[in-house]
Amino acid sequence: MSWLTAERSTRPMGLLRVLLPLIAWSRWGEELLPYHDLSPDRLALSLAFFTCTTWMLVGWYGRLATAATAGVMAVIVFGYGRTWGVEDWAHHHTTLLGESFALLALTPCSASFSLDRWLVVSRARAAGLPPPPERGPSWAVGLIALQVSTVYFWSAFDKTNLPFLSGARLEQIFVELYWTSDWTSPGWARLLFFVGGAGAVALEYTLAVALWVPRVRGAALIAGLALHAAFYVLLPVGTFSVTMVALYLAFVDADAFHRAVDRLLSPSGGE
Amino acid sequence: MSLDRLSLGRLAVFTAIAVHLQLGGVFEQVLGRARPPTTMAWRMYASPGREVCEVSWSSADGAPIDRLATLGHPVAWEAPDAVKILHGEAGVRAAAATLCERLPGVDLRAKVRCGSRPRGAWVVPFSPEVALCDPAQARPAAPVRGKRGKRR
Numbered sequence: 001m002s003w004l005t006a007e008r009s010t011r012p013m014g015l016l017r018v019l020l021p022l023i024a025w026s027r028w029g030e031e032l033l034p035y036h037d038l039s040p041d042r043l044a045l046s047l048a049f050f051t052c053t054t055w056m057l058v059g060w061y062g063r064l065a066t067a068a069t070a071g072v073m074a075v076i077v078f079g080y081g082r083t084w085g086v087e088d089w090a091h092h093h094t095t096l097l098g099e100s101f102a103l104l105a106l107t108p109c110s111a112s113f114s115l116d117r118w119l120v121v122s123r124a125r126a127a128g129l130p131p132p133p134e135r136g137p138s139w140a141v142g143l144i145a146l147q148v149s150t151v152y153f154w155s156a157f158d159k160t161n162l163p164f165l166s167g168a169r170l171e172q173i174f175v176e177l178y179w180t181s182d183w184t185s186p187g188w189a190r191l192l193f194f195v196g197g198a199g200a201v202a203l204e205y206t207l208a209v210a211l212w213v214p215r216v217r218g219a220a221l222i223a224g225l226a227l228h229a230a231f232y233v234l235l236p237v238g239t240f241s242v243t244m245v246a247l248y249l250a251f252v253d254a255d256a257f258h259r260a261v262d263r264l265l266s267p268s269g270g271e
Numbered sequence: 272m273s274l275d276r277l278s279l280g281r282l283a284v285f286t287a288i289a290v291h292l293q294l295g296g297v298f299e300q301v302l303g304r305a306r307p308p309t310t311m312a313w314r315m316y317a318s319p320g321r322e323v324c325e326v327s328w329s330s331a332d333g334a335p336i337d338r339l340a341t342l343g344h345p346v347a348w349e350a351p352d353a354v355k356i357l358h359g360e361a362g363v364r365a366a367a368a369t370l371c372e373r374l375p376g377v378d379l380r381a382k383v384r385c386g387s388r389p390r391g392a393w394v395v396p397f398s399p400e401v402a403l404c405d406p407a408q409a410r411p412a413a414p415v416r417g418k419r420g421k422r423r
Contacts, residue, residue: 001274004274004278004281004285005278078309092315095311096311137281139281139285142285143285143289153296154295154300154312154313155314155315158314161390162390163386163391168386168391169320169391172320175325176319176320176323176356177320179348180339180348180350181324181325181355181356181357182326182337182338182347182355183325183347184327184382240315
């Protein structure tokens with residue numbers, strides 16, 4: 001049970017605290033501009049969304065800001081999206097994004113890349129002390145990783161049926177998005193759909209597990225990035241791919257990531 | 272092994288959230304029941320392409336017919352989605368009816384397969400021998416029913 005008290009570098013979660021508001025702006029920034037809807041509730045939602053996401057991005061009392069933003073996301077996804085009929089706000093990619101804010105709030109996400117950190121370092125310097133290390137409890141990072149694995153596993157489980165594994169479903173999706181009903185797929189295309197359908201399911205099952213195994217994690221991350229790049233370019237997945245890739249930060253070795261950032265920022269390149 | 276109160280609290284929160292994350296999938300995908308409202312079953316990309324059809328049009332003598340060109344869309348992908356994508360047997364028969372109007376006297380046939388619900392397996396809704404411009408054959412056949420009246 002030592003993982004419950006283990007402390008690691010806070011930089012990966014600090015970076016995620018910066019990325020999630022940017023992804024949220026990409027998803028809702030335009031739709032929540034005040035001029036779209038001047039009703040009092042939507043104006044309040046707009047104000048809360050832009051205030052909380054900006055507050056979180058800046059990272060001043062950053063965990064509180066992240067929790068507040070998670071609350072706004074809950075109103076967007078579960079309130080407007082699922083209860084009050086704004087269906088576009090209750091999709092998988094929006095729910096994943098909203099839940100990610102809540103899980104991130106359980107991590108020490110404001111101890112790096114934040115105004116909080118800047119203030120801590122400034123006070124330490126003023127007192128003639130070295131800045132405190134960027135470290136914090138890492139137990140909740142596992143929940144973000146579990147969220148990623150959960151998405152992969154259940155998505156693959158849902159596709160574990162003959163129509164998807166044979167490539168039929170993939171072919172139907174591509175007919176609707178790229179082709180017309182009047183083009184019969186040639187044999188080579190059907191072979192590609194079979195490989196793509198069965199391969200995507202196999203890869204999703206693999207990623208659900210392999211991302212947790214240090215020996216194969218690097219290869220799994222690269223395979224996952226390739227999968228999401230393909231999804232992003234070929235299918236209208238919204239912010240799903242970019243959110244999943246950002247959540248991969250929960251799987252990286254936090255201390256190795258910390259050292260890598262140090263090397264990047266060092267004037268000598270770490271030499 | 273004993274845990275201090277902080278660790279115990281963290282373990283409780285971790286376990287509760289970990290279980291919650293799985294509830295949607297377990298309820299909807301394993302048990303076939305409605306999932307709790309705050310959960311997701313992660314059944315992604317279940318809707319796009321659903322019931323979409325692939326159709327190869329021809330006359331009875333086997334000469335291919337370019338439906339979209341006949342309808343005034345020589346560049347297929349420039350046709351409106353509602354024209355270029357056909358869904359289900361009803362969509363194919365409606366497209367056939369339009370073609371029959373545009374090509375009077377043609378003995379229209381179609382080799383068709385459509386995605387089916389719920390999973391998307393290809394099904395052939397009617398035989399390629401059906402003369403789609405023949406009013407007697409142009410109507411969809413009555414569904415074949417089993418002993419208990421369930422649609423097969």
